[in-house]
Amino acid sequence: MMKGKKVLHIVSVSFSLRYFVGNQFHYFKEKGYEFHVACSDSPDFTALSREFGFTSFPVPILRSINPLQDIKSIYRLYQYIRREQFDIVIAHSPKGGLIGILAAYLARTPKRIFFRHGLVFETVTGLKKHLLINIERLIGFCATSIVNVSPSIARVCDQLQLNSSSKNVLLGNGTCNGIDITKFKPRFGYKDDAVITIGFVGRLSKDKGLIELIEAWKLLCKEYKSLRLLLIGPMDERDPLPHSTLNQVHVDPTIEYVGGVDDTSLYYNKMDIFVLPSYREGFPTVTLEASASGVPVVTTRVTGCVDSIVEHVTGIFAENTAVSLYTALKYYIDNLEVAHVHGANGQQFVKNNFSEDFIYRQIEDKIL
Numbered sequence: 084m085m086k087g088k089k090v091l092h093i094v095s096v097s098f099s100l101r102y103f104v105g106n107q108f109h110y111f112k113e114k115g116y117e118f119h120v121a122c123s124d125s126p127d128f129t130a131l132s133r134e135f136g137f138t139s140f141p142v143p144i145l146r147s148i149n150p151l152q153d154i155k156s157i158y159r160l161y162q163y164i165r166r167e168q169f170d171i172v173i174a175h176s177p178k179g180g181l182i183g184i185l186a187a188y189l190a191r192t193p194k195r196i197f198f199r200h201g202l203v204f205e206t207v208t209g210l211k212k213h214l215l216i217n218i219e220r221l222i223g224f225c226a227t228s229i230v231n232v233s234p235s236i237a238r239v240c241d242q243l244q245l246n247s248s249s250k251n252v253l254l255g256n257g258t259c260n261g262i263d264i265t266k267f268k269p270r271f272g273y274k275d276d277a278v279i280t281i282g283f284v285g286r287l288s289k290d291k292g293l294i295e296l297i298e299a300w301k302l303l304c305k306e307y308k309s310l311r312l313l314l315i316g317p318m319d320e321r322d323p324l325p326h327s328t329l330n331q332v333h334v335d336p337t338i339e340y341v342g343g344v345d346d347t348s349l350y351y352n353k354m355d356i357f358v359l360p361s362y363r364e365g366f367p368t369v370t371l372e373a374s375a376s377g378v379p380v381v382t383t384r385v386t387g388c389v390d391s392i393v394e395h396v397t398g399i400f401a402e403n404t405a406v407s408l409y410t411a412l413k414y415y416i417d418n419l420e421v422a423h424v425h426g427a428n429g430q431q432f433v434k435n436n437f438s439e440d441f442i443y444r445q446i447e448d449k450i451l
Contacts, residue, residue: 292360374429
């Protein structure tokens with residue numbers, strides 16, 4: 084392997100760096116790689132550059148479409164890439180991909196890698212859906228490799244011909260960064276034995292199925308008295324929940340809303356069951372984190388989520404309805420011995436297929 088390769092990662096928001104790249108910075112720096120990151124500026128971006136040891140390049144990468152600003156950002160990135168002469172440019176998310184891969188294409192970077200973390204167009208309709216699909220096709224044309232973060236993402240992309248299938252890369256059985264199994268693991272002494280705790284981690288949004296989850300929760304609370312719903316993650320202002328759902332979250336004494344946190348690992352240790360009722364995902368890291376922590380998973384049979392559990396081994400599937408979520412959660416509540424077995428199976432499932440060491444070797448072999 085060549086030493087001293089220069090790599091530029093491009094993301095739209097610095098928050099995602101910890102999840103998309105994280106410990107890769109340390110792992111590959113020890114092998115001689117030099118890392119730069121282009122991202123919209125923020126205090127968090129500066130702090131992350133110190134923590135992970137990369138060179139930061141602030142450039143506006145707006146999530147919304149803004150033709151004038153986007154063209155300016157492409158040009159600024161193009162100049163930066165030409166000046167620094169990167170060996171590899173890696174772009175994440177549709178907007179980071181559009182700006183980053185176009186700039187790298189114009190600068191003739193040898194390796195232009197797009198991480199397809201999800202398919203935003205799956206939950207939109209009309210002209211916007213057509214536009215988003217064509218943006219994916221443009222990125223796919225300009226990139227030299229496409230890392231689809233799950234087998235189901237790859238299948239949809241082939242069906243829609245978003246890029247040449249010869250460009251497709253899958254890291255193991257999926258995911259983009261692996262799971263730190265030294266951090267996400269079972270720990271004793273955190274659970275409250277007086278209640279059964281069902282947990283959710285992620286953005287509180289309609290796309291994540293929070294409306295249906297709260298309706299399912301109302302049904303469960305009519306039947307069981309010693310339950311707690313633990314919600315961890317920020318409110319999503321771009322896909323806000325209706326007032327009735329938000330009100331239930333804030334006033335229901337059986338619901339504990341924590342909000343966004345820097346480290347979720349100990350919260351999984353408080354859960355008896357994990358639930359992710361999402362409508363779309365790329366590959367849901369949170370289900371793997373829950374499994375690594377020994378927690379059984381209830382999730383939906385949608386793109387991304389379908390690859391994140393082994394049905395009736397590490398978790399069970401539900402449909403995107405309140406009644407189906409109620410039924411799946413009720414099964415684990417009534418069969419805690421099965422829940423414990425599925426949790427233990429999940430820990431081994433992650434260790435065998437999604438540990439950081441395994442995924443980083445895949446990255447080194449397949450894309451760097």
